[in-house]
Amino acid sequence: MSVNFCVACGHPMETRVMDGVERRACTSCGSIHWGNYSVGVGALVMKDHKILLVRRAQEPGKGNWTNPGGYIEQLEPIEQTVVREVLEETGVHTRVKSIVALRDQPRSIHNIYIAFEMEYVDGEPTPDGVEVDQAGFFSVEEMKSMKVAAFTQWLIDVALHGKSAGLEMDPEPIAPSNGSGFFRV
Known part of the structure; x- marks a missing residue:
């Protein structure tokens, strides 16, 4: 789908070649449309050597068991997103431990999916009844x-057989964070 009008000022867009790539740019203010992207997150939560899974109640994947997850909101830090998604879908409280996997899926809406190892805090799995119709360890x-x-089978394999601790959240980065999340090995 082509962007025909500028989201910043409403004027028509035109195609320009920038760094060898065709991009849509505003004819008035020069704003550039960089593409369509989505960032998804997934949680790998273990308790008593069992992994938290949910059964999808909606497409895509209706009826499949997956790890809980979802998409980030525009102004939401990614580590808050994954905690929120687990809580919304299952009622289970968690904390981020590390990033353990990443999937890059180039397509019409380029999707990046980041899988987090999560620490179980408390709560019993209860499906939300909308996105999820069953949940449990x-x-x-x-x-x-x-x-x-x-894909969930692959993530579970990564979580159980990974050879590193993954990227861990840096609670005190030496650079000013300005609301950004920093993760390091």
């Missing part, structure tokens, strides 16, 4: 008889 053995989405 499951062992790897129990998952063998469940319809677990392939």
